[in-house]
Amino acid sequence: xxxxxxxxxxxxxxxxxxxxxxxxxxxxxxxxxxxxxxxxxxxxxxxxxxxxxxxxxxxxxxxxxxxxxxxxxxxxxxxxxxxxxxxxxxxxxxxxxxxxxxxxxxxxxxxxxxxxxxxxxxxxxxxxxxxxxxxxxxxxxxxxxxxxxxxxxxxxxxxxxxxxxxxxxxxxxxxxxxxxxxxxxxxxxxxxxxxxxxxxxxxxxxxxxxxxxxxxxxxxxxxxxxxxxxxxxxxxxxxxxxxxxxxxxxxxxxxxxxxxxxxxxxxxxxxxxxxxxxxxxxxxxxxxxxxxxxxxxxxxxxxxxxxxxxxxxxxxxxxxxxxxxxxxxxxxxx
Numbered sequence: 065x066x067x068x069x070x071x072x073x074x075x076x077x078x079x080x081x082x083x084x085x086x087x088x089x090x091x092x093x094x095x096x097x098x099x100x101x102x103x104x105x106x107x108x109x110x111x112x113x114x115x116x117x118x119x120x121x122x123x124x125x126x127x128x129x130x131x132x133x134x135x136x137x138x139x140x141x142x143x144x145x146x147x148x149x150x151x152x153x154x155x156x157x158x159x160x161x162x163x164x165x166x167x168x169x170x171x172x173x174x175x176x177x178x179x180x181x182x183x184x185x186x187x188x189x190x191x192x193x194x195x196x197x198x199x200x201x202x203x204x205x206x207x208x209x210x211x212x213x214x215x216x217x218x219x220x221x222x223x224x225x226x227x228x229x230x231x232x233x234x235x236x237x238x239x240x241x242x243x244x245x246x247x248x249x250x251x252x253x254x255x256x257x258x259x260x261x262x263x264x265x266x267x268x269x270x271x272x273x274x275x276x277x278x279x280x281x282x283x284x285x286x287x288x289x290x291x292x293x294x295x296x297x298x299x300x301x302x303x304x305x306x307x308x309x310x311x312x313x314x315x316x317x318x319x320x321x322x323x324x325x326x327x328x329x330x331x332x333x334x335x336x337x338x339x340x341x342x343x344x345x346x347x348x349x350x351x352x353x354x355x356x357x358x359x360x361x362x363x364x365x366x367x368x369x370x371x372x373x374x375x376x377x378x379x380x381x382x383x384x385x386x387x388x389x390x391x392x393x394x395x396x397x398x
Contacts, residue, residue, distance in 0.1 A: 085133075236362050322382045
């Protein structure tokens with residue numbers, strides 16, 4: 065005798081981003097404050113990265129606090145009641161506790177209980193990963209509205225004397241609310257990983273080594289030239305694949321919003337993609353710094369504040385970083 069046939073859930077055919085929220089670290093740190101520790105100069109940092117200053121959070125502010133502020137703004141702007149948020153996904157490498165998840169606490173703080181909530185770690189591609197998951201889960205009927213947050217406080221895991229990455233990093237959180245759409249507004253994702261190059265960027269020690277006294281507090285390190293070459297040559301291919309997956313041409317875009325890793329990488333992307341002058345390129349890194357999983361939504365939030373005419377246009381996201389992992393997708397801006 066065969067078992068009873070199980071029911072399957074189904075949701076809306078399409079989803080879209082309804083609104084963004086943002087929270088930047090409240091302390092502006094200019095290059096001049098960092099150069100003595102790395103024996104460098106303001107000019108060297110600007111030429112290599114395009115960064116003029118970065119936003120960092122005070123000592124008593126955690127990534128979860130930034131995530132909460134960004135989430136509240138996104139939900140308020142979306143017009144969705146907090147209690148109608150069914151899913152909370154937070155992309156982060158900055159949770160100071162292994163458990164509980166940052167997402168569960170943020171869901172409670174904003175009044176979204178009993179939303180399903182979990183964290184994911186895909187480093188600088190984490191936001192794009194989370195958008196893809198929210199889109200798929202809503203279309204599968206697992207929920208109707210999702211809150212996606214990228215949140216980082218990287219100043220807690222940086223060695224100020226490290227010339228490979230310390231001057232790049234900032235603190236912040238960006239959030240987006242995803243909901244049903246009558247038309248396609250989140251295109252298929254192009255994503256993947258290359259764990260064979262996992263040592264190119266990541267933590268220099270484990271918590272076990274720190275606990276046992278055999279290593280200092282773990283901090284982020286990177287092989288700058290390796291990561292730069294990978295990003296410039298491989299990620300431009302991923303960006304082109306995302307445009308193909310969406311069925312559009314570069315000239316159809318209103319905006320290009322890449323992970324804010326390095327201004328030279330961003331400009332090289334724009335050149336390789338042959339973006340016309342009509343496409344506005346996000347350059348939030350100049351005054352925010354590299355905020356890993358938070359960088360794409362923070363850049364998108366600022367771009368819409370400065371260019372409200374971009375509302376309803378197409379934007380290409382691409383995130384890439386430690387893992388090595390990558391993800392790209394085209395979305396309709398709220």
